[in-house]
Amino acid sequence: MWFKQVTPFRVFELPEAERLKTAIAENWFCSPTGLDWFSEGFCSPVPFGNPIIFEAQKTMLISLMREEKVLPSAAIKHKLDEQVVKIQTAEGRNVGRREKHELREAIIDDLLPKALIKSSRTYGLFAGEWLFVDTANRRKAENMLTKLREALGGLSAQHPVTRQSPASLMTNWLLQGEAQGRFVLDSDVTLVGVGDVAPKVKISRKDLTAEDVVQHAKNGMKVTELGLVWNDRVAFILTQDLTLKRIQWLDVVQEEAEGSCDDAESMAYATQLLMEAALSAILGELVDLLGGWQE
Known part of the structure; x- marks a missing residue:
């Protein structure tokens, strides 16, 4: 998978x-x-x-x-309301908060199984x-x-902790208009400003070298998520926590997995090896570009 x-x-x-x-x-x-x-x-x-x-x-x-x-909370509330009405009608009294809580717990115990x-x-x-x-x-x-x-x-x-923060590296790449190593900029970026109520800008499906995009970083906003393509094989969104989101395994990788497989087990085997190789290479290169591990 x-x-x-x-x-x-x-x-x-x-x-x-x-x-x-x-x-x-x-x-x-x-x-x-x-x-x-x-x-x-x-x-x-x-x-x-x-x-x-x-x-x-x-x-x-x-x-x-x-x-x-x-x-569903609505179902619990419906049954609780029914029981409260029955008590009020039969006994001519109001049902207090504590009793309602006890009734609610009893209803949940009855419905859970x-x-x-x-x-x-x-x-x-x-x-x-x-x-x-x-x-x-x-x-x-x-x-x-x-x-x-x-x-x-x-x-x-x-969690991986590197010498340089991913946010700093991604912001530099946006300012320079290009990534390093086998990475190239894709078309998505999220930037966050400073302050108690920090402004946030999310841009999708746009040339990240465009001046109106880069200007946000020039104005002091930092990149927290950046769309990248690695080695023409994998597209993804890199976050400031070194998490990879919205991974797309490009055709060349999927075709390699399918090329020598004739059943579900061999397909799973090939997929796992190709996925591990790519993920290990991506994270390994990023760690190197981030100055190595912070010990």
Whole structure:
């Protein structure tokens, strides 16, 4: 599967495959029951063979599943209003705030076992010094890291911190009208100003070398998101947190994956290797351009 968003973590010691399999198997997903609001656990990352992890050479794909029960607030309010009216009619008294709260809790307990279920998955890819999580949502990415640490009994990893800030580098690229290395400017940028109520400008599908675009940076605004294309293979939005958003795997990459595949498993294998190679190269080049790691 091709990741569309990526939050990267720098991993200082990659877990061994067998240890990771054992840890994940011991924290396997089970659906929420009874009065549980949600349940979370690991599940097979691919739709064939039901493996605990999916390995492609030295890369390891994992999946974290979450199911949560959905109770519409309108439905709870409707039942609560019905019960309040019944009490007021039968007993000729008002229902106080505390009693309403108790009634509401009892209604929720009654409805939870019959509630609808919303399911979601978050994928992670271990590759070399990286854990790539397929989300741009920092909370979800950190939740994946937390669950892995709980399962493994610890995992030495952190958000990448570089000597130069990504915002500073992206702002310089916009001012210069070109990026460095194998990166070229695409057509999207977000800039933020200073102050208690900081102004924000978001520009899409426009030549980023145009004077009216660059003028925002000249006026002191900093770039927080920048559209880039890497090596004519991957287009994405880079954020000030080194997160990659709206990733587009260009035709040349997808054709390479499809060229030697004849079933779902071989396609997943090829996709995983190509994706890991590109993401590792992109992040590696960015770290170099940002002056290396801040130790």
